[in-house]
Amino acid sequence: AQSVTQPDIHITVSEGASLELRCNYSYGATPYLFWYVQSPGQGLQLLLKYFSGDTLVQGIKGFEAEFKRSQSSFNLRKPSVHWSDAAEYFCAVASTGGGNKLTFGTGTQLKVEL
Amino acid sequence: DAGITQSPRHKVTETGTPVTLRCHQTENHRYMYWYRQDPGHGLRLIHYSYGVKDTDKGEVSDGYSVSRSKTEDFLLTLESATSSQTSVYFCAISESSGVYEQYFGPGTRLTVT
Numbered sequence: 001a002q003s004v005t006q007p008d009i010h011i012t013v014s015e016g017a018s019l020e021l022r023c024n025y026s027y028g029a030t031p032y033l034f035w036y037v038q039s040p041g042q043g044l045q046l047l048l049k050y051f052s053g054d055t056l057v058q059g060i061k062g063f064e065a066e067f068k069r070s071q072s073s074f075n076l077r078k079p080s081v082h083w084s085d086a087a088e089y090f091c092a093v094a095s096t097g098g099g100n101k102l103t104f105g106t107g108t109q110l111k112v113e114l
Numbered sequence: 115d116a117g118i119t120q121s122p123r124h125k126v127t128e129t130g131t132p133v134t135l136r137c138h139q140t141e142n143h144r145y146m147y148w149y150r151q152d153p154g155h156g157l158r159l160i161h162y163s164y165g166v167k168d169t170d171k172g173e174v175s176d177g178y179s180v181s182r183s184k185t186e187d188f189l190l191t192l193e194s195a196t197s198s199q200t201s202v203y204f205c206a207i208s209e210s211s212g213v214y215e216q217y218f219g220p221g222t223r224l225t226v227t
Contacts (some may be wrong), residue, residue, distance in 0.1 A: 010216075010225075032214050034214070036218075042207075042220065043118075043204055043219050043220045043221055044157075044204070044218040044220075045218070046215055046216075046217070049214075049215060069149070076131035090156060090157065094214040098211075098213070099145065099164055099170060099218070100145050100164050100208040100211065100213065100214050101147075101162065101172075102159075102214065102216055104154055104156040104157040104158075106154060106155060106156040106200060107156050
């Protein structure tokens, strides 16, 4: 069965610094991968997705992610973090078995220091 | 933003009472999902629907039932609420088969006392 691991529960960065959030997946075939962001008290918003093709994908709010098959990773990056990026970030992989289901990681809470 | 609303947004109920949460979409999407979000667990799928009257279980379906009588509405019922069902519940929708992006509602915070 597919699974997603986000090894960092909490990350703190200074405003203006670069950011990388880690995501490792377990999946037998070429995965469909997603990053979502959740601001406090809100639902999840889709940041970006990877289906195939170019392994570097661009998303909204200046985020990008790189798919590395050899490392089973799909890490999220941003060159310069803004205070408004403080939120929880979830990585997800499409599940097998139909239903367009997603399997989510447990999330990484990002704190931005001013 | 996808047109998804959830009601109520907050609810406090007592152990043993039935509770129904509603998800309403205006996107005419085929698939609808109910998740619960708990600290340290991320989002876990409770039930999902792939069409009117077509539903299936997710990984944490015990104690929950769902119904979908119209494309736009997906109801989640806690048959007899327990304190372990205190959680934030999210509804999500997805357009069609093979299109995996899901779009989420604002959530319902449920407290069972």
